[in-house]
Amino acid sequence: MADQAQPILTRIQQKNRDLILEGALTVFSESGFRGATVDQIARAAGLSKPNVLYYFGSKDDIHKTLLTTLLDMWLAPMVRIDPAGEPLDEVLGYVRAKLEMSRRFPRESRLFAYEILQGAPHLTEILGGSLRGIVDTAAATLQGWMDQGRLTPMDPRHLIFSIWALTQHYADFDVQIRAVLGPGHDAFDEAERFLENLYRKLLEA
Amino acid sequence: MADQAQPILTRIQQKNRDLILEGALTVFSESGFRGATVDQIARAAGLSKPNVLYYFGSKDDIHKTLLTTLLDMWLAPMVRIDPAGEPLDEVLGYVRAKLEMSRRFPRESRLFAYEILQGAPHLTEILGGSLRGIVDTAAATLQGWMDQGRLTPMDPRHLIFSIWALTQHYADFDVQIRAVLGPGHDAFDEAERFLENLYRKLLEA
DNA sequence: GTCTATATTTAGATAGAC
DNA sequence: GTCTATCTAAATATAGAC
Known part of the structure; x- marks a missing residue:
């Protein structure tokens, strides 16, 4: 019986934790850490404030x-x-995938943008650790292709930075883009074509 | 006498207002609007909190x-x-100028980044108004050059977005860039060369 | 596990002496 | 104009009943 009860509760727990994280993602991505309140998160999650703090300590x-x-x-x-x-396919595929992330997960993009802007208090060791490692690996791959003459030579890390900047910009600065373009534009559709052309021109050896 | 007193006070006022704005720029750019406190601004300006609120109402x-x-x-x-x-000179000059702004005025860059991320509550009418007008003018100039075959044809507004994204990224995501590059790199020097090459390749007709 | 009520802290803003 | 002291509101977190 106890064996049965535990999983059932855990399932509820899991669901509530998910609700909270889902609501918090919305709120944090709109207002940043300091701008967000536990009250807003609770409302977004459909729970009470103390209940939110029951599942997460703070x-x-x-x-x-x-x-x-x-x-x-x-x-x-x-x-x-x-x-x-x-x-070329690999890089263009990465650009496309990253832009698709901005389109489908703008909240995540803004969450990270706020965190980095603020000096990444929660991510410092990760930035200099695993992130750096992942970038190093990708940069080495790019550098290898450039050395083989299969890709226009350039600084591979700045190439990666450029992809981050160009794709995340469409999520993070969405308000500005929409204001400048005016109605009747699908910024992401246009960006997809623009970035495809940009990187094709840039990278063709 | 009264005629003399007024300018002297005004000069002090001006100086204190400047001190406050200077301190506030530092604090807001580090923590965003909600993360910043009047206390921090006062300390950064070298004034007391009530004194800050004497010069600015809120x-x-x-x-x-x-x-x-x-x-x-x-x-x-x-x-x-x-x-x-x-x-080509005009566009490359714009890119260079914009990158130089990121290098010399990273606080301003982050101030705007926070504001846009948050949905630009203080800039909405400006975004759709004068900013849009300025962009339209620049876009028309670019489009004219493209029509004359003096610049590779592409969406001029997204070309402008790309310049914003690529240059401001180096100020706004500075922490991440430095963490990934590690010590011994001048990100802005490297960016200058990288972006010069990027836009040269992209734009040559 | 979930709620109401509340303690506690923080921060924006003001009052009033100097 | 500038300060100390203080008011007030908001927000994090907890206590304790159910």
Whole structure:
């Protein structure tokens, strides 16, 4: 009986934790850490404030959990760059995947943007650790292709930075883009074509 | 006598207002609007908290003043694009100027980044108004050059977005860039060369 | 596990002496 | 104009009933 009760509760717990993280993602991505309140998170999650703090000990706790949980997903497209693949396809595929992340997960993009802007208090060791390692690996792959003459030579890390900047910009600065373009534009559709052309021109050896 | 007293006081007023705005720029750019406190601003300005609120009625007031004061300076390089100039030089000059702004004025860059991320509550009418107008003008100039075959044809507004994204990224995501590059790198020097090459390749007709 | 009520802290803003 | 002291509101977190 006790064996049965535990999983049932755990399932509820899991669901409530998910509700909280989902609501918190919305709120944090709109207002940043300091701008967000536990009250807003609770409302977004459909729970009471004390109940939210029953599942997570503190607002800080929720935030840290979100960041670390989502980081892997956020970096996944870079890890998938295949050294055995066709260089141009691989890079263009990465650009496309990253832009698609901005389109589908703008909240995650803004969550990270706030965190980095603030000096990455919760991610400092990760930035200089695993992130740096992942970038080094990808940069080495790119450098290898350049050395083989299969890709226009350039600084591979700044090439990666450029992809981050150009794709995340469409999520993070969405308000500005929409204001400048005016109605009747799908910024992401336009960006997809623009970036495809940009990187094709840039990278063709 | 009264005629003399007024300017002297005004000079002090001006100096204190400047001190406050200078301190506030530092604090807001580090923590965002909600993360910043009037206390921190006062300390950064070397004044007492009530004194800060004597010169500016509210924290919100300081923030709005900063944004509107700095916006012109921030957009100046785009306005300077000269339709009578040499297309490639003009665009490369704009890129260089914008990157130089990121290097010299990272606080301003982050101030705007926070504001846009948050949905630009203080800049909404400006975004859809004068900013859009300025971009439209620059885009028309670019489009004209493209029509004349003096610049590779592409969406001129997304070309502008790309310049914003690529240059501001180095100020706004500075922590991440430094963590990934490690010590011994001058990110801005490297960026200058990288972006010069990127836009040269992209734009050569 | 979930709620109401509340303690506690922080921060924006003001009063009033000097 | 500038300060000390203080008011007030908001927000994090907890206590304790159910």
